[in-house]
Amino acid sequence: MNILRSQSFVIVAACFLVQAVYVGVLFTFGVLFLELERTFGWSRATISGAFSLFLVGTGVIGVVMGRLNDRFGPRRIMIAGAIVHGVGYALMSIIQAPWQFYFFYGVLAAIGFSTHDIVTLSTIARWFSTRRSLMSGIVKAGAGAGQFVIPMLLTLLLARWDWRIACLIFGAASTLMLTVLAQFLTRDPPAGSGKDAAGLSVAAGSAEAETGLTLGQAVRTRNFWLLCAGQFLIFFCLMVIMIHIVPHARDLGFEPGRAAQVLATIGAASIVGRIAMGATADRLGGKSALIVAYCVLSGSLIWLLFIHEPRLLFLFAPVYGFTHGAFFTLISPTVAELFGTRAHGVIFAIVLLHGTIGGSLSPLIAGIVFDAEGSYQPIFLVLAALAITGLVLVNFLQPARVERARAG
Secondary structure, eight states, X not given: OHHHHXXXXXXXXXXXXXXXXXXXXXXXXXXXXXXXXXXXXXXXHHHHHHHHHHHHHHHHHXXXXXXXXXXXXXXXXXXXXXXXXXXXXXHGGGOOSHHHHHHIIIIIIHHHHTHHHHHHHHHHXXXXXXXXXXXXXXXXXXHHHHHHHHHHHHHHHHHHSOHHHHHHHHHHHHHHHHHHHHTTOOSSOOTTOOBOTTSOBBOOHHHHHTOBOOHHHHTTSHHHHXXXXXXXXXXXXXXXXXXXXXHHHHHHTOOHHHHHHHHHHHHHHHHHHHHHHHHHHHHHOHHHHHHHHXXXXXXXXXXXXXXXSGGGHHHHHHHHHHHHHHHHHHHHHHHHHHHBSTTHHHHHHHHHHHHHHHHHHHHHHHHHHHHHHSOSHHHHHHHHHHHHHHHHXXXXXXXXXXXXXXXX
């Protein structure tokens, strides 16, 4: 039992670090944004378009990765993804034209990144039963840690070297770290395991993995489509902030380092949101936790509409960051709560696909709006309205037993 406990904590630690690397590198896009604009003179819509393609790619490929993860387990999927992601990021060091940027970042890096949530959160869903949301929150806290640390590391690198060298360094380093971390990942705990010595309820191997709805049954439920619609709205809102908050801070008067600190503050606050809302979901259920998260998101986006002094972004950032982290924690355990873990990888991937569609559209739309209006205010107003819409939708989620009965 002590061996099982140690192994379960190694799984959590490895998944935490995987999230830190992948999401930390992802969040460097906002810092690179103005470097690309300055180097090439590209419009913000052009630069945002690469991120939109990236998110579409992660969503579509993520469905395939979910199937492969359910079948082959996380280790091989993670290694392959790490290599492709690192190569794509490193090749950004030689871009000269938008099509190269779109291919290296929007396609290659996206293929690798598509594995990060599928592999880590599906593994956690299979290993932990009663504290699944808390463990997911701890793992997703890694994303917040990476978001806090890695963009600041990029800022330090940019003070010394060109952005091309920084991309090469990040590509090589991320590949090495993720390949090493993959060695610690195992799809399922040993069959017949129960509570470990720490009191954590650990899923009972393949028996746990085979409970719940199939994909075909899940898509016949209202809960499935409500989650998909909600994820679309969530990502639509979150990706605009992630990509455009640094340029927005610069527009309000911050220097590059201070603008990057706003993004880092969001990352730090998201760590608290991921863990706190994970624990909340274990006590109150996924629906109640999502309602809280939507309320905070709606309030923070309404507040953003009235911020015109750059220093006030440091008050906005921790409030928004809390709910940003919460959403990324809550979806996987909510999928497991509503549909079980039999087909968790592919169901979770399809829900994420809807999110990535929303997230791929919104940064591009925000860039187009800014290029046309010279301001982010119109798009911030849309984000607030969509967050309120998501709050309404989540109230219609039904208990799992009701929807499973309908699905037959």
